[in-house]
Amino acid sequence: MTVVVVGAGLAGLTAAADLAARGIEVTVLEARDRVGGRMHGIEVVPGRWADAGAAYLGERHTELLSLMAESGLKTVPTTMDGESRFALGGAPARSVPGRFPPLSGVALGEMFDLLDEVTRSVRPDAPWLTPDAAHLDAMTAAEWADANLKHEDSRQFFPLFLGEMMAAAPADVSVLHMAFYLRSGGGLRYLNAFAGGAQEWRIDGGAHRLCQALAAGLGDRVRLSEPVTAVEQDDEGVVVRSTGGGTRARAVVVALPPVLADRIDFRPGLPAPRSGPRTAPGCAVKVHLIHPSPLWREQGLSGWSVSNDGPLLSTVDDSPADGGAGILTGFVTGEEAHRFATLSHEEQRAAAVGHAARLFPGLPEPIGFHVTDWVNDPYSKGCYAALFGPGDWLSLGPGLTAPHGRVHWAGTETSTEFFGLMEGAIRSGHRASAEAAARL
Secondary structure, three states: OOEEEEEHHHHHHHHHHHHOOOOOOOOOOOOOOOOOOOOOEEEEEEEEEEEOOOOOOOOHHHHHHHHHHOOOEEEEEEEOOOOOEEEOOOOOOOOOOOOOOOOHHHHHOOOOOOOOHHHHHHOOOOHHHOOHHHHHOOOOOOHHHHOOOOOOOHHHHHHHHHHHHHOOOOOEEEEEEHHHHHHHHHHHHHHOOOOOOOOOOOOEOHHHHHHHHHHHHHHHEOOOOOOOOEEEEEOEEEEEEOOOEEEEEEEEEOOOOOOHHOOOEEEEEOOOEEEEEOOOOOOOEEEEEEOOOOOOHHHEEEEEEEEEOOOOOOOOOOOOOOOOOOOEEEEHHHHHOOOOHOOOOOHHHHHHHHHHHOOOOOOOOOEEEEEOOOOOOOOEEEEOOOOOOHHHHHHHHHHOOOOOHHHHHHHOOOOOOHHHHHHHHHHHHHHHHHHHHOOO
């Protein structure tokens, strides 16, 4: 073997496809019994799929759009026609035109201005070299909010905004990571927007189809249900140890989240870990309530909602464009995700269905209910992406993409462009494959 790729998520499959296109022998080892990693589709009714993981994209995601075109995949718009629902501060849910919450416009404007200011101060190519990086990396987003947000409305909305953007609790991330994430993704306004923004489209039929298309092109070079346990380098090359035995190669691309990469036994050992004691999993649980059709639209509602009384901190209409089902997707993020993940399936259903009924009066019992718990997923350790806590960027950042001998790194957490997004995963796969090919 010439190159082994560890991980059949979008980054790993992109790297493997690039290497195969160069005529390089490649083998992909994947721990799961499926490809896709944090891109995962579930069939909610016959022939209709929902994105249980990564879902949204926009026009700036040029590498993703290019890869989709090569695979014959198309986009469908994220539907946002109708009024939004907000349930904030213990008040009953109310309908509002557009997506701006019924809170003080002045207070939220000041919050977004402050966020924009700190976001613009970050060096997106090397956040650890940002002026005042040590200070920004030592402070949590919760501490930043306590020091800067004076109005109750902005203090109330800030954790909801961070949960939606990053699947993070403010206490889990440093200010440097928060600001870098927003800057890397195109700025907070682009990330937060549907029309013209990062959430404008979905992949028709589900984002998982892209990974399936890449895997189909690789054929039997993808080996499933084969977790990697060790990577051993010697003068002749490298041996990748997995549950299927040892695979010899001349180079390795490890396309795993940082916490999972640290579970591999590297020999010789890594000069620095891939994660730190404050690196946390992305705090996201995704819930799908399935109806025969998008019934909320009959009341002039878009399906979009924001609530701070849990568990569905936000919802969006992910129904297929050609009909066949009404899919209301709920996002349980931040601290609420950890609490929700401890409940039984019956308790989760009761909590989510009851909450949806309060948000959308008259909404009947769903005909289907699905929960995807990314917090406790053993082969992802969170979603959307790993959360860098205080001190992580200064200690981990300089080595995130630095090769370790014959080992090269991919994954959306290694991309300083569109970190945490599908676009970042693809760009990291292109970079890592080019590095490995250059070595060969």
